[in-house]
Amino acid sequence: MPGVLINIGYLIASVLFILGLKGLTHPRTAVRGNLLGATGMFLAVILTLANQRIVSYEMILLGIVIGGAIGAVLAVKIQMTEMPELVALFNGFGGIASVLVAGAALFESADGTDVPIIQLTIAIAISGLIGAVTFWGSLVAFGKLKGLVNESAFLFSGQQVINGVLAVITLGFAAWVVIDPTNGFAYWGLVAAASMLGVLLVMPIGGADMPVVVALLNSYSGLAAAANGFVLSNNVLIITGSLVGASGLILCQIMCKAMNRSLTNVLFGVLAPVGGGPSADDVYAGKVKSASPEEVALLFDAARRVAIVPGYGMAVSQAQHPVASLAALLESRGVTVEYAIHPVAGRMPGHMNVLLAEANVPYEALKEMDEINETFDQVDVALVIGANDVVNPVARTDPSSPIAGMPIIDVDKAKTVVIIKRSLSPGFAGIPNPLFALDNSLMMFGDGKKMVLEMVAALKDN
């Protein structure tokens, strides 16, 4: 097939990718959007197979069959609660694919390409660098989300210095690749140094900051693909890579804003050590009231508007289905039920929404923080399940707190707040939560799923 036709086909594929992403602007059109994206990908691959550089199809087919089988099994088997791990893993695979493609391009003779040598080598170095950081960074993120690696921040003295030195070494190897592209050692040295950098950059980042990291690595995987596009002088790769790069960056920005922290602070900073603030005993002593599921069920009976505030704890205890049946039961009795979702609740952007959608909660009931905060004083019962820092009123009141200025869900403005939690232990920020000691707060100590199921049973008995 002549090159012009192939390039027109690539243009159509790029348009399909853009329309596909545009479809995601509404749940109604999203499924179709995803299909458009998949169609674009199919077209791009088919066109590539028509390229005259290809002499044999067996190896391609082998790779596609193996990769397709692994991908399909992962996509079908994965639990919705494990979605952050899967996305982290996929980001990493995108990164390593870019490393391998750039490596292959480096060792191929430059005959078939009309890309200027300097663009080629710089793009190869950048693909190798970003790709390797993405791959290893994503594997560490995967390990942390899966619990294989300690989820808390891993810090040691001199960390910044070591990272700095490693960054310089990595850039040195990158320069070497550009200057002497025929030297294979330079490229693998670059990949090795960038891999270590990827591990060390993600190790110090703790569990609750994972949404930012996963979004950032998503962006990197896109940029690595774009860099591959410069290597091959292929527009569909450049366009797609930059779309994904932009997407990840925007999500990063949204997450950071929702924590009132800068990206640099999330990546390199540490939450201010707790010292000045009040101790847990001062905050809680004698003021925390606990309630049984039966007592809370009585409260629900008298309520007209209920807001459910889910956090990572809901995912951990797999409580989304019982929560949804509680909501359905209340609605059948004329209670309005909404879900108040903080942007950083869970371990990736939109994590809570997917879990609740899985439990058949209609998407109209999922409210964004800003929207529901305006009317929280009209909520009769706020049910907080597995969330802590994102409902801590200290963020509004104490400018010296580590979470000062972070936008929170104003559950304390509801007439009654019910908090399901195993104990009074602090959240990621490591500070006590005065919400638990408010006059209108009731604690339900126990596992999220079990407590909700008991409430449902008690409501049915009433």
Add this chain to the structure above:
Amino acid sequence: MEMFIMAFTIFVLAIFVGFEIITKIPPTLHTPLMSGSNAISGVTLVGAVLSAGAQQTTLTTVLGVLAVIFATVNVVGGFMVTNRMLSMFKKK
């Protein structure tokens, strides 16, 4: 150089297109957005297919085939899991 500037122009313009579209995507769909955009970034498969099929040396073929495997996991897994998630989002 001219070729690079052309490619770079496309890169910059595509980033702007990305910003315009992605900022309109509601937070409810941010997880499918990540998995879906991830699947799309598996377009590296295009480059991988070229290296695996050109078979210049054993090394480049091996690198190419490995790249095809990783990129295909990304593409197939990404689109399928996104579809699975999106079909769960229902109206009342």
